[in-house]
Amino acid sequence: MKTVAVGTNNEAKIAAVRAVLSEKEYRIVSLEVPSGVSAQPLSDEETRLGAIGRAKRALEATEADIGIGLEGGVTKIDGQWWLCNWGALVDRDGVMVAAGGARLALPPDVGAGIEAGRELGDVMEAYTGRRNVRRKEGAVGVLTNGRVDRSAMFSHIVELLAGQYEWLCQNGSFHV
Numbered sequence: 001m002k003t004v005a006v007g008t009n010n011e012a013k014i015a016a017v018r019a020v021l022s023e024k025e026y027r028i029v030s031l032e033v034p035s036g037v038s039a040q041p042l043s044d045e046e047t048r049l050g051a052i053g054r055a056k057r058a059l060e061a062t063e064a065d066i067g068i069g070l071e072g073g074v075t076k077i078d079g080q081w082w083l084c085n086w087g088a089l090v091d092r093d094g095v096m097v098a099a100g101g102a103r104l105a106l107p108p109d110v111g112a113g114i115e116a117g118r119e120l121g122d123v124m125e126a127y128t129g130r131r132n133v134r135r136k137e138g139a140v141g142v143l144t145n146g147r148v149d150r151s152a153m154f155s156h157i158v159e160l161l162a163g164q165y166e167w168l169c170q171n172g173s174f175h176v
């Protein structure tokens with residue numbers, strides 16, 4: 001059985017990995033690791049790098065076969081802030097796959113909070129009056145009226161990672 005180390009203590013992210021990788025095939029462990037990027041990534045590039053950093057550090061810090069990193073951030077498109085999310089998977093042979101997830105425009109008030117240098121999680125708490133949005137439904141859950149919560153959104157990214165990894169293992173690898 002392969003062990004997968006997920007570089008986070010965030011329940012929404014861990015639940016996403018558990019939803020996709022069957023416990024019959026994988027032992028899943030989780031641990032807090034630094035992303036290597038700022039607490040609030042402000043671009044797709046930085047968010048993707050954060051996901052890769054978490055995946056690599058989760059692998060380094062454990063005896064796991066596979067490391068997974070999931071990172072949430074924001075990115076500016078045409079003057080407006082959008083939610084963006086990235087994931088990365090690395091193994092001990094140096095194979096790496098990455099995938100981006102859903103994008104949503106943030107309301108102007110939320111964008112103003114980001115512009116003022118605040119973290120999205122804190123801005124969302126103030127915006128909704130709810131606590132721990134980042135560990136529960138996430139900005140995506142709030143803004144989709146509960147239809148797609150943070151865990152479901154990250155599950156899609158984990159499916160993209162697992163599927164690409166399987167394909168590469170069967171067909172030969174390339175490095176992203």
Ligand SMILES: O=P(O)(O)OP(=O)(O)OP(=O)(O)OC[C@H]1O[C@@H](n2cnc3c(O)ncnc32)[C@H](O)[C@@H]1O
Nearest residue numbers: 008010039040071072073119120121134138139140
């Ligand atoms: O415990 P970790 O894994 O660090 O989880 P996190 O939610 O604190 O950290 P991320 O790196 O995923 O997200 C970076 C920042 O953006 C915030 N964030 C990202 N996506 C969010 C979402 O969907 N809802 C609320 N906050 C979000 C989050 O609170 C952080 O301040």
